Amino acid sequence: MKKKLKITYNAPVTLTFAILCALILFMNYFLHGTLIPAVFTAPGRIGSEGGFNYKSALDYIRLFSHVLGHTDWNHLLGNLSFILLLGPLMEERYGSKMVSLMFVVTAFVTGVINVCLIPHLLLGASGIVFMLIILASIVTLDKNVIPLSFIFVVAIFLGRELINGPKSENIATIAHIAGGLCGSMFGFMVAPKTKKTAKKEEKTNQEQKNESFWERRRRMLNENDNNSPRFKNTSKEDDSTVVGTLEI
Template identity: 75%
Template sequence: MKKKFRVTYNAPVTLTFAILCVLILLLNDFLLGKHLIPAIFTAPARIGSQGGFNYKNVFDYFRLFLHVLGHSDWNHLLGNFAFILLLGPLMEERYGSKMVLLMFVVTAFVTGVINVCLIPRPLLGASGIVFMLIILASITTLDKNVIPLSFIFVVAIYLGRELINAPKAENISTVAHIAGGLCGSMFGFLVAPKTKKTSKKEKTEAPAKKESNIEENRSKPSFLKKKEQADDDTTVVGTLEI
C-alpha cells in the first residue's frame, strides 16, 4: 500500500508572516501605486525629523509594530526570507508558535522604538527579526560552550552587508537590526525550550509495558536469572581482536 504524502502548515507563525509580507508587497506594487507600504508599513523616523514620530497620532504607535511587514522591493523581501523560512520553523519547533509570535512582536516594537529615538529616516523590513532568529538559533550550541564557525560566518556576512548597504539605503537602519540581534540573545538566555508532551497512548502503554517485563522476569527459570545476574556483574577489562 502506497503512503500518501500531504502538505502541512508546519510553522504557522513563520508561514503566516511570510504570506502577509508577500501580499502587502503585491498590493503595494501592483494595485496601490506604491503608497501602501510608506503609509502603513513603515516605522516613523526620529521625532522632529521629516516623517518623524507624532505622539498625537495614534496610528504611529501601530506603525512601530507593522513596519516589519513592509519591504522596499522584492530583493529586500527575498533576502530576509531566505533566513526566516529556514530558521523560523526550527525555532517554532523548539520554543512553540506562541512564544515565537511574542518574539516577533517584541523585536518589531524594540526596533521601531530605537528608530524613533535615534534614526532620522523611516524604517521598514524584517531584517531585525532575521538577526534575532540567527542569534537565537546559535544559543542551542552556546549551552555547550561551543561557537560554530558557520555561525560566525553568517553573522559576519550579515553584519557586513548591513554596514556596506547602510549609506545607500534610505529606509534601512543598521542600528535597529543589531537591536534585533540583542533581542535574540535575550530570548535565548531567558526563554526555556518547550518540553515534549507525552501522549495519552504513551502514558497508558508505559505501565502495561513495565508490568509485562516484571511478569516475564518472574516466569523465567532460576538458572536463567542467575546467568543474567552474573552477566550484569561481569566487568570487561579489555578486548582482543584477531
C-alpha cells in the same frame, strides 16, 4: 499500501509572516507604492521629517507593522531566505506562541529605537532575521559548541547591512542590530519546551490518529467480554441456592 504525501503548515507563525510580507509588497505595486510608506514603515526621530507623532494612532501601529514592509522583492527575498530557514527550527524548540511573541517584541524594540535615534523611516524584517540568527546560535551553547557556520552567517548578514545600509535611508543598521540584542535576551531568558512534554504530546496525538483496525477490534472484544454473563459475579446467596437445589 503506500502512504500519501501531505503538505503540512508546519511553522504557522513563520509561514504566515512570510505570506503577509509578500501580499503587502504585491498590493503596494497595485497601489502605486503608497501602501507601505503609509502603513508599514516605522516613523523616524521625533522632530524630523516624517517623525513620530504621538497624537496619531497609526504611528503607534507602525511601531509594530514596519517589519511587514519591504522596499522591493530583492529586499524581501533576502530576509525571507533567513526567516524561512530559522523560523521553523525556533518554533519547534520554543513553540509557535513564544516565537510570535518574539517577533512582536523585536518589532517594537526596533521601532522604538528608530523613533529615538534615527531621523529616517524604517521598514523591513532584518531585525527579526538577526534576532533569529543570534537565537539559533545561542541554542548550541547548551553543548558548549559554537558552530563556525553561524559565525559566517552573522558576519555575512552584518556585512550586508553595513554595505547596503548607507544606500537606503529606510534601512537603519543600528535598529536592525537591536534585533540581535533581542535574540540574545530571548536565548538566555526563555526556556525551550521540554523534550519529555513534546514527545508525550506527539506520542498521544499519533496514537489517537493511527489506531489500527486490530486495536479497535481488540478494544471492542474486551468490552463485549466484560458485558458477557460468563463474567458476571453472583452473590453468595445465589451460590448457596444453586448448590442446594437439584433440577430434573
